[in-house]
Amino acid sequence: MKLHQEERGQAMVEMALILPLFLLLLFGMIEMGRVGYAYVTVSNAARSGVRVATTGGMDQDIQNAVILGAPTLNQAELTIIITPTQIDRQSGQSVQVQVTYPVHLIVPLISNILPNPFVVSSILSMRVE
Secondary structure, eight states: OHHHHHHHHHHHHHHHHHHHHHHHHHHHHHHHHHHHHHHHHHHHHHHHHHHHHHTTOOHHHHHHHHHHHOTTSOGGGOEEEEESOTTTOOTTSEEEEEEEEEEOOOOHHHHHHSOSSEEEEEEEEEEOO
C-alpha cells in the first residue's frame, strides 16, 4: 500500500515538470498557426490586388480588392503599397502590390521570444496589360 502512495507522488512531480513544456509547445503551435493563417491571407489579398492592377484598375480599386481578399483581418491594420501609382502606370510595365499586416501575439512567453507584433508581408508584381 505504501508503494502505491509513492508512485502517485512521483507521477505528480513528473506532471509538474512536463506540463509547462507541453503548454509552451501547444500555445506555440497555436500562435504559429495564427501567423501562418495571416500570411496566407495576406498573400491571397496581394494576389487579388495585383490581378486588378494588371487589368487597368485604379489604385482605389486595387485597395478594395486587397481588403475584400482579406475579410478576416483587421482592415485598419492592413498596409497596402502600390508602385507605380495609377498616374505613372503604363501598359507593358510591371506593377507591384505590397501588403503587410501585424499579427499581435497573445501568449506572453512567446511574445518575449518573437517580435510582437509579428509582421507578415507579401509582395507580388505582374505586367500591366
